[in-house]
Amino acid sequence: MGPGGVDGRGAVSEPGGAAAARSELEDAARRAEARRGFLIALPAWFYLTLFFVIPLGIVAVYSFATRSSTGRTVLSDWNFDSYRRLWDSLVVEIALRTLLLALATTLICLMFAYPLAYYMATRRPALRNVLLILVMIPFWSNFLVRTYAWKVLLGSDGPVSQLSQALGGEPIRLLFTNTAVIIGLVYGFLPFMVLPLYTALERMDWSLVEAARDLYADGWTAFRKVTWPLSIPGVVAGSILVFIPTLGAYVTPAILGGAKTTLAGDYIVSQFLAARNQPFGSALSMGMMLIMLAATIVYFRWFRPSGRDL
């Protein structure tokens, strides 16, 4: 960054009456600041335009094309057929089912991740780092192998089942049920929730919390009035990082749930692969992205102000 480092914070003192000069200076400072922000934003912007926006444009174009009978995408004959199919009852049903599953997964993740992140953030600094690494380590093993390990745990010979039998009950097979799907998804995405929550909570100004405790006396109220609002950015980031990938998940539901219901991710993959129907697959993807983008924006609007004010 350039020398001088003009602080755009307007610490310019001026003799009385030079309001015009002052506002001009402020304008210049603001422009310099905007330019600096833009420059910092530029590398990622450039990268994503080249390797994301342009490729996405191709998919957008494909969504108006037609599938040839050999599965090639015919780039003429532009039409809205693929978009019309989005209103099929099958597609709507799949979308709703997937949304529900993602919502449940996100809530359960939040339920377990928040207290964990809180606990981690309130340890000694050295211990904090160790705990953080401990959260991540399991996820450096292979995803498929982890999921297969869950199969062993949830199967009819697994520990859950054996415990039930030891207590004189029936063997319990969680494998191939919706419960297994949720367990698998929560397992897979929990770190995505823990990380941003922890990052947010770790920097919490605990003196505020202390003050609140003195003020409200009751710990729960102090949490509700101070800690929770302060941690909102983490909650928002974590929820998005869990909710959205869950919508597209298909390997976990397939292996642990037995693929007995079609989910959005599964359906889109089958369009691109099994049916080799790129136009419809593209239209489905565009539709799904629109819904998610809308949901994300609404979610932000909902939470942002309260997070910011405090």
Place this chain on the structure above:
Amino acid sequence: MSVVTGLRPKSPAERLLATNSWLVFAFFYAPIVVLVVFSFNANENVGIWTEPSLRWYREVFRDEAVMGALRNSLIVAAISTTVATILGTMAALALERFRFRGQRVYDGLLYLPIIIPEVTMAVMLLLFFAQGFQWLDGAIGWSPTFGIGTISLSHIAFNISFVTVVVRARLGQLDPRLEEAAADLYATRWQAFRGITLPLILPGVAGGALLALTLSLDDVVITNFVAGPGSTTLPVYVFGLVRRGVTPLINAVSVIMLAASMVLVAVSFGFQRGSRGRVPESMAEDG
């Protein structure tokens, strides 16, 4: 060392928190225990226990395909994590600390790679690279090929967004007044950034990098589409085993990767402690 926790020590709430944490950790490590145990299984099938054996560990080192795939995975993970962490952190800074034209669009753009279905991103990147290479060949006579390069470029494209989200959560939390004070203290914004902001957001950056690393090491769908001759990564190889059935060989590879990453982490911890001291931590403590 007494830490301000906001909780009275040994309060029921504190105990509840501790219990939840250990339960969640047990949840995290339960499948890992299974994974490790079954890596010592003599059976051809991952999930059927017969007898203990070191068979698969011997085979890992003999299996050139697996070793090659592992090497490719590590190279891609290293490149994509590094680049995405730098670009993602800069993007987070720009969004949280500056106001500039097009910021809203930029904000939305950064969410798109998280939102897009994986297979869609895979297909579009394949088409993009194919057509881009063709165009490059025609325009300047340079025809790059698919391989580690295209895989890394693709991983960076989705990792930037994840890093940005994590770092932003951290930045959103920081008191801007701290940086303002620093700005007054230091001569330049850059010094202020290096002296105050960077150390403070470092845990967020580290978190983002860890997430990026994890995502890169696990990606199958996108990698499968943009790979080229000789650049198969470990997850793609594992998924390709469907024809033969997945053997505990893969468990053994996973255990080796886990062990290696733990050693790596331990070493870097020791290194950090030695060189950097605890400056940012202690500063934050006095907050």
Place this chain on the structure above:
Amino acid sequence: MTTKRIAAIAMALLALVAACGDDNAGGDPTAIDCAPGETDGNLNFYNWSEYMDPDLIAAFESQYGVDVIESYYESNEAMLSQIQAGVAYDLIVPSDYMVKIMIDEGLAIKLDKDALTNYGNLAEEFRTQPYDPNGDYSVAYQYGTTGLGVNLELVGDAFVPSWALVFDPDLTANFAGGVSLLNDPRETMGAALEYLGYSLNDTTLEHLEEAAQVIKDARPGIATFDSDQYDENLANGEVAVAHGYSGNMIVAIGETENPDNFTYVLPEEGATLWIDNMVIPTISTAPCTAHTFIDFLLDAENGAQLTNWNYYGSPNAASTPFLDQEVVDFYAATLEADTEVITDTGDYEINFTDLFAEAKS
């Protein structure tokens, strides 16, 4: 970014995509002329994981002094996308229906049979198949069937060599653990079609709907739709009957404590025969090395070595004397059974996929 600029970029893209769209179709794939044993560079070999014995690769490398660079894919369709995108592989191993698609799309070269001195070793029935009527473009690599692995202990007296084992809800209701079906529209819809007495390539819409109804009705007894782990689920008693590929089934059954408790059957109504084939893509930069490699695998002993390594059926008739007895016995029945090869159904692939998705929901 302004709306106008977005619109401009979109238009430019549209033009770019449209211009580059049809580049692969219609190349002249006939002009290859290789001498036996000729090599013209290293071989980029694109195959399924664990489908090639590394010792064979090493033998080929030392015999011909070229490197074989192996890459792996996990589905025919992902492989197709890469070939269509122009990624330069020299030899690929697509399944039957995919061979037809690649021929139709002009992605496969016409083989130079003069360079294949061992072509005579290939069993007669594998030289011509509906997906490649004259055997001009493909040489069979290995084959197998899709049938049912049965846990005889769990199924007991209810055993019948029929698709009823997975589709008759009255039967499956009594199986502890339920049954597993492949999570694959063509295979599973195909099985239902066979159960109804139709061809698995049937494209009459009413028949397809009937097949979907069969799957829907069978749902109470279905534990899982699984294409990867069915063999293991069967072997460890998680499911009573599993729909899946022959090779995995023999390996999994052989590894159990009591293999006699299990059997693999081809239902009497008919089952899928699948054949994976070696094809040289038009994009290949070393087509002669690829020919030499195909010829190498057509050698009697090399072909046998491959099958003894991965337990899939060998189309190499001359290799029979070198095969493990186990494999010979297992596949002896296969070629006599009532089987059918899946072929591409064009537009009906969409119906297969959608009806299957609907049947599962």
